[in-house]
Amino acid sequence: MARFVISRVFSIALTLAVIVTLTFFMMHSIPGGPFAQDKEVPPEVLRVLEAKYRLDEPLYVQYANYVKGLLVWDLGPSFQKIGVSVNDIIKQSMPASAKLGAVTFVFVLLIGIPAGIFSAVKRDSFPDQAIRFMATLGQTIPSFVLATLLIYIFSSRLRIFPTFGLRTWKHFVLPAIALGGYSLSFVTRLVRSSMLEAMGQDYIRTARAKGVPEFQVFFKHALRNSLIPVVTYIGPLIATVITGSFVVEKVFAIPGMGKFFVDSITNRDYTVLMGLTILDAILLCAAILIVDLIYGLIDPRIRVDK
Amino acid sequence: MPAMDEKNGAARPLLAVRDLCVSFFTHVGEVKAIRGISFHVDPGETVGIVGESGSGKSVTSLAVLRLLPYPGRIMSGNVTFRGEDILSKSAGNMRALRGNEISMVFQDPMTSLNPVFTIGEQIVEALAVHGGKKSPAEARTRAIEMLNLVGIPDPEARFGAYPHEFSGGMRQRAMIAMALVCGPSLLIADEPTTALDVTIQAQILELMAGLREKTGASIILITHDLAVVSEACSRIIVMYGGQIMEEAPSEELFENPLHPYTKGLMRCIPAFGGAGRERLVPIPGTPPDLLKPPAGCPFVERCREAMRICLSNRPAFYGEGRHRASCWRLDPEAPK
Numbered sequence: 001m002a003r004f005v006i007s008r009v010f011s012i013a014l015t016l017a018v019i020v021t022l023t024f025f026m027m028h029s030i031p032g033g034p035f036a037q038d039k040e041v042p043p044e045v046l047r048v049l050e051a052k053y054r055l056d057e058p059l060y061v062q063y064a065n066y067v068k069g070l071l072v073w074d075l076g077p078s079f080q081k082i083g084v085s086v087n088d089i090i091k092q093s094m095p096a097s098a099k100l101g102a103v104t105f106v107f108v109l110l111i112g113i114p115a116g117i118f119s120a121v122k123r124d125s126f127p128d129q130a131i132r133f134m135a136t137l138g139q140t141i142p143s144f145v146l147a148t149l150l151i152y153i154f155s156s157r158l159r160i161f162p163t164f165g166l167r168t169w170k171h172f173v174l175p176a177i178a179l180g181g182y183s184l185s186f187v188t189r190l191v192r193s194s195m196l197e198a199m200g201q202d203y204i205r206t207a208r209a210k211g212v213p214e215f216q217v218f219f220k221h222a223l224r225n226s227l228i229p230v231v232t233y234i235g236p237l238i239a240t241v242i243t244g245s246f247v248v249e250k251v252f253a254i255p256g257m258g259k260f261f262v263d264s265i266t267n268r269d270y271t272v273l274m275g276l277t278i279l280d281a282i283l284l285c286a287a288i289l290i291v292d293l294i295y296g297l298i299d300p301r302i303r304v305d306k
Numbered sequence: 307m308p309a310m311d312e313k314n315g316a317a318r319p320l321l322a323v324r325d326l327c328v329s330f331f332t333h334v335g336e337v338k339a340i341r342g343i344s345f346h347v348d349p350g351e352t353v354g355i356v357g358e359s360g361s362g363k364s365v366t367s368l369a370v371l372r373l374l375p376y377p378g379r380i381m382s383g384n385v386t387f388r389g390e391d392i393l394s395k396s397a398g399n400m401r402a403l404r405g406n407e408i409s410m411v412f413q414d415p416m417t418s419l420n421p422v423f424t425i426g427e428q429i430v431e432a433l434a435v436h437g438g439k440k441s442p443a444e445a446r447t448r449a450i451e452m453l454n455l456v457g458i459p460d461p462e463a464r465f466g467a468y469p470h471e472f473s474g475g476m477r478q479r480a481m482i483a484m485a486l487v488c489g490p491s492l493l494i495a496d497e498p499t500t501a502l503d504v505t506i507q508a509q510i511l512e513l514m515a516g517l518r519e520k521t522g523a524s525i526i527l528i529t530h531d532l533a534v535v536s537e538a539c540s541r542i543i544v545m546y547g548g549q550i551m552e553e554a555p556s557e558e559l560f561e562n563p564l565h566p567y568t569k570g571l572m573r574c575i576p577a578f579g580g581a582g583r584e585r586l587v588p589i590p591g592t593p594p595d596l597l598k599p600p601a602g603c604p605f606v607e608r609c610r611e612a613m614r615i616c617l618s619n620r621p622a623f624y625g626e627g628r629h630r631a632s633c634w635r636l637d638p639e640a641p642k
Contacts, residue, residue, distance in 0.1 A: 202417040208373055209412075210432045210484065211405035224422050299422055300468040 008292070012285040019281045020070065020274070024063055027270060034079035034268045053079060066274065075275035080267050086275035089260055094279075096166055097249070097256030101242030103172045104180040108241075109234065112184045116191025121218055123196065131188060138185030147178035147251040164253035175252045179245055183237055190233060194226035201225070227298050235291030239283040243276075318389060319346035320524050321370065321408075321492055326383035328362070328369050337596045339365045341548040342383070347492065352518060352525040354535030354556070356571070357545035360593050363528045366545075367494045371408060372400050387492070406436040409485035413497035415477035419469040426465035429453070429484045436488050452483040455520075457513060475506035479513065486517060493518075494526045499534060511538050532575055536560060541628070544568050547594045547604025552631035564624075564631035567605045603634070611635050 075086035246258035264272035328340035429449040453461035499507035573587040591608035624636035
């Protein structure tokens with residue numbers, strides 16, 4: 001087990017190194033730079049700026065400098081916001097995104113898994129069809145449409161939930177639905193189909209022939225066998241939702257990371273773009289490692305400690 | 307069923323199936339998988355049900371346990387176990403019967419055990435659901451006892467092993483241990499050796515025969531392999547096209563098959579140490595389409611001895627004592 005984790009941490013480090021390198025050079029290969037403006041910037045001003053941020057040095061030197069900083073988690077200064085470092089940006093914007101992401105994640109699991117199980121148990125009944133209809137709808141409506149609809153109905157018309165910010169629990173409801181709508185629908189359908197698949201297996205017939213009550217057949221024998229694809233999906237999901245969404249944060253005016261990600265691309269704010277990409281990659285790799293460990297808990301056939 | 311009792315000269319049968327009909331309602335129509343079969347199993351007896359794929363043998367066993375997969379349904383007939391009507395039992399009472407009074411061993415031990423629970427957990431579960439007031443330690447002891455009984459070496463250690471750590475033969479032994487742990491009086495084994503190597507097959511059959519003697523349980527052995535039933539069963543039922551073609555005590559059936567289908571099956575078995583150059587004779591054709599079951603004998607299209615009446619009318623059972631067959635050729639008025 002410990003050996004598995006250690007070897008995985010090494011391979012994650014390698015993956016991150018590749019990501020850092022590729023992102024760095026791809027980013028620099030895009031035309032334009034952090035100080036390119038609509039108006040022509042006077043060449044001497046540009047030179048001074050580039051010298052200040054050491055962008056005048058050869059690319060490989062810049063790369064070496066960046067990696068040196070990265071090793072001590074110094075992500076460098078933002079090229080757009082004067083006097084603000086990337087570490088500051090993450091420190092300020094991540095809590096909002098992470099809080100909303102965590103709430104969304106719990107919401108997706110607490111609704112999606114039971115809905116999927118219920119749908120599978122009551123296969124082809126009216127509630128099943130209703131759930132499947134909602135799930136298909138949820139997967140097809142884009143988050144910005146959903147967000148706008150939610151605000152119109154629940155804030156503007158019914159005045160139940162506030163339209164922006166994250167101050168009380170009420171503030172979380174609409175953005176969590178908007179952010180998690182797609183994943184919720186996906187998880188519901190995934191749980192339903194993998195439950196049904198498990199229900200068709202021979203060992204379910206064995207359990208019934210043994211006299212095991214239906215409830216236990218579902219929740220003990222079928223559920224555990226159907227969790228693998230679900231865990232595979234929801235592991236990376238948590239990394240995705242806690243790093244924020246541009247659209248949802250924009251619509252609900254949440255001061256999260258999503259905005260910085262998009263802005264850094266259009267502004268060629270090299271350090272911010274690098275920093276947020278690396279943060280995302282680290283979270284994703286960690287989530288996948290945890291998923292691999294959970295696999296072993298669920299299914300002894302893929303247990304790693306032997 | 308007094309008539310049957312007289313005929314067999316035996317006590318009340320353990321299991322009696324009468325005029326059972328089972329259909330599957332698929333989207334292409336009603337598949338009449340079982341069309342009116344009757345048979346019984348006496349206490350302590352091993353009965354073989356033989357037939358090719360689609361003859362309805364597995365469906366029969368699942369119908370007895372009321373475990374027919376969707377969209378299957380029992381259309382008519384009755385099934386009694388110890389004189390009690392099984393088909394009218396509540397779901398809860400039926401559940402109490404399964405695994406406790408009647409248990410089942412399935413064909414493929416690779417897929418019939420749940421991969422995420424240990425062998426021990428799965429055996430103990432059978433004890434637990436049948437309300438035995440056993441402590442976990444007692445249940446464990448009993449499960450290990452069963453593993454030992456079915457010939458699993460080092461049962462203490464194997465109790466905590468997962469199915470994927472067992473070989474095919476060992477898994478089937480574990481399945482048998484699980485089926486017998488509550489001391490059922492009827493064990494239905496649906497092709498228990500089909501997925502196993504020939505050498506393992508023999509071991510499993512021997513094990514089942516030994517356990518029957520020890521526990522006194524009746525066994526229904528379902529197979530497509532005549533060689534298997536000939537060794538293991540005292541009585542054999544031959545099924546074809548959802549109906550019973552012939553039923554006789556084992557030796558009687560092999561010495562004196564009455565039905566052309568049974569005779570055909572015999573010609574398909576290689577004779578060991580015989581003259582050596584005998585050819586195996588296959589039965590040409592395919593089984594009937596049960597979406598549109600034939601009006602007469604289901605075997606008519608493949609039968610060497612078919613007559614005109616076989617096409618239009620279903621033959622009754624002919625024969626004496628415990629040997630009966632459903633064939634117009636056995637009618638006293640049939641041409642010889």
